Structure formats: structure tokens, C-alpha cells
Amino acid sequence: MEKEMPQLQMPPPRVYVERTLALIKPDVIHKADEIEDIILRAGFSILQKRKLHLSPEQCSDFYADQYGKLFFPSLTAFMSSGPIIALVLAREQAIAHWKSLIGPANSTKARETHPESLRAIYGTSDLRNAVHGSESFSTAEREIQFMFPGSIIEPIPLGSAAKDYLSRFINPTLLAGLTELCKRKPEDPFTWLADWLIDNNPNKPKVQHGVVTEEIE
Structure with missing residues (x-):
């Protein structure tokens, strides 16, 4: 009679908490508390927060990857038109979850395809789309350092x-x-x-x- 081979116990996968940058833009600064409440209820922790008013030059530096595009002057003018709130968010797969929560960049499209997203609820156009989110880990690292100089960007281990x-x-x-x-x-x-x-x-x-x-x- 053949003996049953013992099943190998696979170690649990390592889980890391990511950080990502979120911006609450000038057009919805009056809704900041409401948006932050949605962020927390979505499972994020807010590690850092600051309210600031960027100059057009600072906005140009922040959005340097968009330089040369037709909307670039309008983007920097809008983002420097009033105060914004910068947030460092953390949770497992924070970058992907935050991008999912905010929805497509164009608020009109977001209302059609992602009606529950923040840009669908609070945005009014592709420019005035309420919130910003980092596209990737390297982008998050650069953007967090820009808004919070001296920050250490590393995944936080769990379990x-x-x-x-x-x-x-x-x-x-x-x-x-x-x-x-x-x-x-x-x-x-x-x-x-x-x-x-x-x-x-x-x-x-x-x-x-x-x-x-x-x-x-």
C-alpha cells in the first residue's frame, strides 16, 4: 500500500505596504475633508499631509513629464491658481488601488465608465479633475520627494x-x-x-x- 506523500506547506506570500502621492487640487480644496474621509474608508492610511500653494515654476517642475503637450500651460496655470493638499497614502498595492479609486483622467469619461470614482464625483473636465495620483512606484518616489523633501520611500513589510x-x-x-x-x-x-x-x-x-x-x- 502506497503511503501518501505529505503535502508541502508553502510559505505565505510576503505582503508590503506601498506609498503613493495624492493631490487634492485647487478646484475641490473645499471638499478636502470629504475626500480624505473616502480615502480612509477605502483602507488607506494618511502618513503625511501638507497644504501648500505652488508657483507656476514649481508646477512646471512637478509636471515635467508633461512638458511640450498642448495642455501643459493650462495645467500649470490651474495647479498654481490656488492651494492644494498633498497626501502620502499607504496600504497594500497603494498605487494601483489609488488609481482605481480616482478613475480616468477625463472626468466626463470617468462618469461614463467609473461613476463611483473620485474624478467622476468631484471633477468637471479633463483638466479640473479634482485629484492626482502617482502612475508607478518610480513616479511616486519622485513626487513624494518633491512634495515632502527628505522622505524615505520604501515598502513597509507586513506579516x-x-x-x-x-x-x-x-x-x-x-x-x-x-x-x-x-x-x-x-x-x-x-x-x-x-x-x-x-x-x-x-x-x-x-x-x-x-x-x-x-x-x-
């Missing part, structure tokens, strides 16, 4: 991927710091540990005698 990240990159350094903390027994353990972690950050180059050295795995 087993998060556990793997913690065990490989966080726990060893934290364990070493806590061990040293027990040996030193400082008066202010919280401040001491914070300073130790900053000084022993494995991702930070070490400076020795004025020369920057990095460890290569």
Missing part, C-alpha cells in the same frame, strides 16, 4: 515579511544595546539606550580618523 525584517535587521542591534544597558546601569536608561542606538546604527557609516568607512556584507 511574515515584517517578522523576517525584525529578526534580521532590528533584533540583533536591539539585543546588543539592551545587553550593554544591563552592564552599564546608567541613571537614565531610556536616554542612554536612545543614544547608544543612534551611535550603533548598523545602516549609518562609521567615521574613523576623518575617513568614512562602510561595512560590506
Whole structure:
């Protein structure tokens, strides 16, 4: 009698949280709270938010990939006509989900094909289409850096991927710091540990005698 072969347990797929940029445009700035509520109910987290008024030159830089197209002057004039709200959104497959939620660029077309989308509800034309969304990961990275200089754009691991990240990159350094903390027994353990972690950050180059050295795995 043949024995049944045990079934192999496949590891669960790694799930990462993406970031994408969303803009609430000047034509619907008065509807910002309403739109943000829809964003949150769609499963997004708002990581960063700022209200700003871009100059025509800044709009030209932001939409540099559209330069040369007939609508470019109208686009930059419109986007610099009033304040906008920039949002960094996060969730699993954030870029694709946000593009789906906002719908086609032309609001008239959006009302025909995606009547529940934000551009169908709030937009009035292909130019005044209420919201903006990044097209791809590389575009999101550039646009987030433009609106939020200094931001770090990396996928956020979840589930087993998060556990793997913690065990490989966080726990060893934290364990070493806590061990040293027990040996030193400082008066202010919280401040001491914070300073130790900053000084022993494995991702930070070490400076020795004025020369920057990095460890290569």
C-alpha cells in the first residue's frame, strides 16, 4: 500500500505596504475633508499631509513629464491658481488601488465608465479633475520627494515579511544595546539606550580618523 506523500506547506506570500502621492487640487480644496474621509474608508492610511500653494515654476517642475503637450500651460496655470493638499497614502498595492479609486483622467469619461470614482464625483473636465495620483512606484518616489523633501520611500513589510525584517535587521542591534544597558546601569536608561542606538546604527557609516568607512556584507 502506497503511503501518501505529505503535502508541502508553502510559505505565505510576503505582503508590503506601498506609498503613493495624492493631490487634492485647487478646484475641490473645499471638499478636502470629504475626500480624505473616502480615502480612509477605502483602507488607506494618511502618513503625511501638507497644504501648500505652488508657483507656476514649481508646477512646471512637478509636471515635467508633461512638458511640450498642448495642455501643459493650462495645467500649470490651474495647479498654481490656488492651494492644494498633498497626501502620502499607504496600504497594500497603494498605487494601483489609488488609481482605481480616482478613475480616468477625463472626468466626463470617468462618469461614463467609473461613476463611483473620485474624478467622476468631484471633477468637471479633463483638466479640473479634482485629484492626482502617482502612475508607478518610480513616479511616486519622485513626487513624494518633491512634495515632502527628505522622505524615505520604501515598502513597509507586513506579516511574515515584517517578522523576517525584525529578526534580521532590528533584533540583533536591539539585543546588543539592551545587553550593554544591563552592564552599564546608567541613571537614565531610556536616554542612554536612545543614544547608544543612534551611535550603533548598523545602516549609518562609521567615521574613523576623518575617513568614512562602510561595512560590506
